[in-house]
Amino acid sequence: MGFSICVYLSGLFLSCSGLHVLGPTDPLTVRLGGSLMLPCSTETLIPLEELEVEWMRTDSESLVHLFQDGEIRPESQNQAYSGRASFFTEEIKHGNFSLLLTNITTEDAGVYNCSVYRQDESAQTSVQIKEIERLTVTGGHVISAKADEAVTLNCSVDSHIPPEEMEEVSWKKVDQDILVLMFQDGEVKTESAHGSYMGRVEFFSLDEISKGNFSLRLKDLRTEDKGLYMCEVLSGEFSANATVEVQQLGFSSMHIGVLVLCILAFVFAVFLSYHARTYLIKKYYGRTALSVQCVFVISPNVAMFLAFILWGVIEGFFTETATCSALNLLRIVFLFWTAPYLNTFQDNVCRFIKRSAVTLEYAVITTVAYSGLLLDFWHLYQETQEWIIIIFLVLFTTLLLVLYIIIFAQGFTKMKSRTLNYLLAALTNVFRGLVVVFSYGRNLATVIIVILQFLPLVLLVFLFFCSSRIRKMKIYVFLLMSVLITEVLNTPISVYVHDTVLESNKERVGLICVTVFLHILTVMLLFHVLVLIFEKLLSRSDLNTVRTEESQSDVMVYIFGTVALVCVNSIALAAELILKARNGERTVEDLQVILIPSECVFALCCLTLHITTFCRRYRVILLYALSICGCKRTSVERNHELEAFQSTEAASAAQETGT
Structure with a gap:
């Protein structure tokens, strides 16, 4: 049995007859619930038949234990000490009358007297349990x-x-x-x-x-x-x-509010989709039709925007909720940008959406999603005071600020520069990668990989400044394709950097999804620049031969963006809210993992639609351009296409002359 071993100094208490009883001179301490030995002994041996030992509490006069007539008398002890106080039986004949007290309680603190009697002689010693350690x-x-x-x-x-x-x-x-x-x-x-x-x-x-x-x-x-x-x-x-x-x-009232908003968004998107699609197929853009289209686009996305704001207030996930709510709000402008009825809007509204929709989404999502990293970058500067950190921080924030100025300048003035939009977005991509690298994992190889993202910019600048010296169409087309391909390859580069550097960051997966989405938007901006460059290569007569073909693909992409994305958002948020209330922990660590990939699919559909529209629109001219690029083999189908094009143009010219 474990019990506290108390080292004690002998104190001599003399009786009138000279019987010596030894005990401790210092108070004893013991841990609550532990065991303690209360020392008491004599220098001389006493025959057991002449011996009586009595342990008594002085404050309550309670008998703790008794040895009398050569026997231990447990029936005499107070009930509070029954089973807890005991002599060392084999030691009594050697003059050791120490008492073992077990299962110490707070009430055991006090003074205990050990009285020893031998015929007409007696002596005693006192033992104090001063403190119960507990x-x-x-x-x-x-x-x-x-x-x-x-x-x-x-x-x-x-x-x-x-x-x-x-x-x-x-x-x-x-x-x-x-x-x-x-x-x-x-x-x-x-x-x-x-x-x-x-x-x-x-x-x-x-x-x-x-x-x-x-x-x-x-x-x-x-x-x-x-x-x-x-x-x-x-x-x-x-x-x-x-x-x-x-x-x-x-659920609180705010939780119920989030669920109601999710249900409303889902119902609005599904219910209005039939009417919106019917109007689009019939190409009816009257007042009633446009009102339905606007409600169809605005109401579900505003509902989801408010739902994510409320969810952020309740749960406190700032970066995640800010990004998700911004996606839903900006989707309104993005959907109008893809809408077939965009040209029916007022001139200033139509101009702002056409020029600024993609760039605005890029700038806002970058600002919101990377605000946490920028804050960490600033704290790193305060700790290290490294000048390179503040340079990158200033350059990155300056690029974003200039991007916002350009967005609103192009939207509300006659200023128009697709090339500037792309250049600012591409530079922001590079400095965004450098901020990530210098914040969480400086490595020369990683820095070099990030700097490689400058390559499409270098090719585009070379294309602008050396276009007058390029005499072969084949080289020009090759350079245009090279710029586009290198920009597309920047996406896996950025994903690798984020995945490697942010390995220990809890927002790693969400930021990887964000960077893929931002690079898709950058490719869209670049494609518009390349289309502009291509059109400048063509003569006025070539542009006059271009025909716009009607397609139902833009209607399908528009419906997909307005219905599918809202449904994904509403179902994901409602399910996460319900499961978290039931389980007490998140099922999906970051809802950006669900929302942003679906947004990427929509953006890729828009990009694919623009590329196919461009190829359909300039199909004959592209075939003709390929035929003069020095290509030795021309398919029979291409020859028939050119002949049909020439005969169509001849017929059109004759008809105009007759008229």
């Missing part, structure tokens, strides 16, 4: 509450150590091993709280803490707060803990 933590219970409410997680500490002198009292979320709040070195360490609990947790007043009350106040309860919490106390060799479970988190 550390007990209580408060374990189960809490049921609704989201947005405030709850109290009880934790009471009882110890011989004053609360303000305890080394550490901490609250942790057990299932995720998250530090919620800590009391250390006599003060509350609010900065120790995990980001998801920052500003939502607090201890009670210092007066309550001095009483041992370390209960935790958890405000603005979220569905992710569901789980097991531990109040752990550490002080020297002592440690104790108690657990509190938070369960059955019901």
Whole structure:
């Protein structure tokens, strides 16, 4: 049996007859629930038949134990010590009358007298249990509450150590091993709280803490707060803990609001899709039709925008909710940009959408999605004071600022520069990669890989400044294709950089999806520049021969963007909300993993539509251009196409002459 070994100095107590009883001179301490030996012995041996030993509490006159007439008398001891106080039986004949006290309680503190009797002689010694060392933590219970409410997680500490002198009292979320709040070195360490609990947790007043009350106040309860919490106390060799479970988190009014908005968005998108598609197929763009189209585009996306804003307020995922809400709001402009009825809008509105839709989405998504990285980059500069960091930070933010100025200048003035839009977006891509590399993993090879993204810019600049010296159409077309291909190859480069450098970042997967989407938008901007360059190569007569062919593909892409994307967003958010309320933890760590890939599919459909439209529109001219590029082999189909083109033009000319 483990018990505390007390090293004691002998104190001599003399009786009038000279009987010596030895005991400790210093008070004893013991841990609560432990065992303690109360020393008592004599220098001379006493025959057992002449011996009587009595252990007595002085404050309550309670008989702790008795040895009399050569026997131990357990029936005589007080019930409070029954089974807990015992002699060392084999040691009594050797003059050792020490008492073993087990299962120490706080009531055991006090003074104990060991009285030894031999015929007419007697002597005694006193043993004081001054302090019961203890550390007990209580408060374990189960809490049921609704989201947005405030709850109290009880934790009471009882110890011989004053609360303000305890080394550490901490609250942790057990299932995720998250530090919620800590009391250390006599003060509350609010900065120790995990980001998801920052500003939502607090201890009670210092007066309550001095009483041992370390209960935790958890405000603005979220569905992710569901789980097991531990109040752990550490002080020297002592440690104790108690657990509190938070369960059955019901929906708050804001949660219900999010679900209602998701349902409304889904219903609006599905219900209005039939009428919108009917009007588009019939090419009816009257007042009623345009009103339906505007409601069809605006209402579901605004509903999802508000739903994500509310979800962000409830759950506190700033970057994720900001990106998702921005996607839904910007999709309105993007959908109008793809809409077949865009030219029916007012001139200034139509001009803004045509010139700024893609660039605006690129700029806003970049700003929102990478705001967290920019903040980390700024903190890194404050720690290291490296000039290269501030240069990249200034250049990156300046590029974004200039991009915003160009967007609104082109949208509301006569300024028009597709090339500038692409150049700013491409430069932003490069500096965005450099910010990621210098923030989380500086490596020369990675830096070189990021710098390789300048290649399409170099080719495009070469194409602009050396176009007058290029005499062969084949070389010009080759350069145009090279610029497009190198820009497309920048996408896997950027994905590799993000995947490698952000390996330990919790937003890694979401940012990879974002960078793919941004590169698709960049390719769209570049394609518009290349189309402009191609059109400048053609003569006026060539452009006059171009015919615009009607297609139903733009209608399908438009319907896909308005219905499918809204449905994906609403179902994903509603499912995540319900599952999180039930499980207490997120099913999908980042909703950007679902939303942005679907947005990428839509953007790729738009890009494919523009490429196929371009190829259909300039099909004959492209075939003719290929025929003069020095190609030795020309298919029979191409010859027939050219002959048909020439005969059509001759017939058109004759008809105009007759007229």
